[in-house]
Amino acid sequence: MxxxxxxxxxxxxxxxxxxxxxxxxxxxxxxxxxxxxxxxxxxxxxxxxxxxxxxxxxxxxxxxxxxxxxxxxxxxxxxxxxxxxxxxxxxxxxxxxxxxxxxxxAPGTPWQNGSDKVGELLRRLHSLPNTIPAPAGCNGSADLMAHGSRILQGCRSEIGNELAKRQPSIPVPPTTKTCLIHGDPVAGNILVASRGLTLIDWQCPALGDPCEDLAMFLSPAMQRLYRGSPLSEAEEVQFLSAYRRPEIVARYQQLKPWYAWRMAAYCLWRAENGAPDYSEGLKLEIETLKPIEFI
Incomplete structure (x- = not known):
């Protein structure tokens, strides 16, 4: 190794x-x-x-x-x-x-507030023509279920077994309107300066569902890890309103439980593999999957 x-x-x-x-x-x-x-x-x-x-x-x-x-x-x-x-x-x-x-x-400091600016940034990114030979990302609930299940297969604790039983049940079909997504637009990868926002760390882009980027930015676990606390409800609304793509926002709302379930699996995997700070993120993601009885 x-x-x-x-x-x-x-x-x-x-x-x-x-x-x-x-x-x-x-x-x-x-x-x-x-x-x-x-x-x-x-x-x-x-x-x-x-x-x-x-x-x-x-x-x-x-x-x-x-x-x-x-x-x-x-x-x-x-x-x-x-x-x-x-x-x-x-x-x-x-x-x-x-x-x-x-x-x-790039000058600036990691993003802390002003979620509308991030919504505008991601809308701009998702509107660009794609010239990057990026691999396909997850698209639809079947892909997210398969991905989350693979992550859980690498987990050892009983929480993993219980989480596997709690996967969402409402299917969401793939979208035909894919685009290049950043893949990791967390607060730590968005720098704020007087001239605007800079998006860094482009090592995991994909040709996929734009909802993936929305879910990654909105993830309570990722906000907790990189900003110190999850977004408030008002900040989430501000972000999604500024994105100004109602059909994509509606799709994200349908997929939200699937993204939370996969992120919970990932946080568990990280916590079991030398990153204990992900334990709090696991709890936050599980909170969105209520009723969960094993915590």
Whole structure:
């Protein structure tokens, strides 16, 4: 089994040498570790011509919910650079058995409030023509049921068995109106600055149901992990109103129990695999699946 990347304060010296030969950094560059990500190693590269970001992708086993594809991230940053809501890509490559991406550092702080702006951002993304060869995402309740069940198969506790019995029962058919989705638009991946919002961490895009992005942003567990608390009912309404796609919002409401059930399965899997902070997220997602009698 491949080991996770060490939590290095600076990139490996030979990687810096390689980047130097490409003219991306100099050998005396200063690095500042960024702690926002939960999978990869990310550093801010301080420079006179503007700060950059170096992301070194973890070569460990795949996450059951979020892919970790450096090539897709590079393609998305290149394709969407002209929109202004993604960082500008500078270069991408490979270091030993891991990949790296190098791009301009986006100013701003992780999103905390103003859910209407996020609704507008996702509407804009979902309206763009797709030129990215992204894999298909989950589409409809049958896909979500299969995905959640696969995640639960990797869980060991009795809660997993009980959660498997509590999957939603109302089917929702697939949509024919798929688009490119970000796949992980959580608060930590949305940076707020005076010029607007920047959407970062494009390692798991998909050609799928736009409801997936809505559900990921609205997820109580993800809001708790990245912002500190779930959205209020008023913030949810504000977000969905600003998205301004009534038919997609109505579809999301139908699929909401399925997304909550799959997210509960994922939180359980993470809690069982070295991330105890997901336990609170599990409880929050289960709350949306009442009546649940095992908590």
């Amino acid at each position: 491949k080991r996770p990347l060490p939590d290095l304060p600076v990139p490996p010296h030979d990687l810096v040498e390689h980047l130097s030969t490409l003219g991306l950094v100099n050998m005396y560059a200063q690095f500042e570790i960024l702690y926002g990500g939960r999978t990869n190693r990310v550093w801010k590269v301080l420079g006179d011509n503007g700060d950059k970001v170096l992301k070194l992708y973890s070569p460990t086993l795949r996450n059951p919910l979020f892919r970790n594809d450096a090539k897709l991230e590079a393609l998305c940053l290149k394709a969407f650079g002209p929109t202004g809501f993604v960082p500008r890509l500078r270069a991408a490559g490979q270091y030993k058995d891991a990949h790296w991406v190098f791009y301009d550092h």
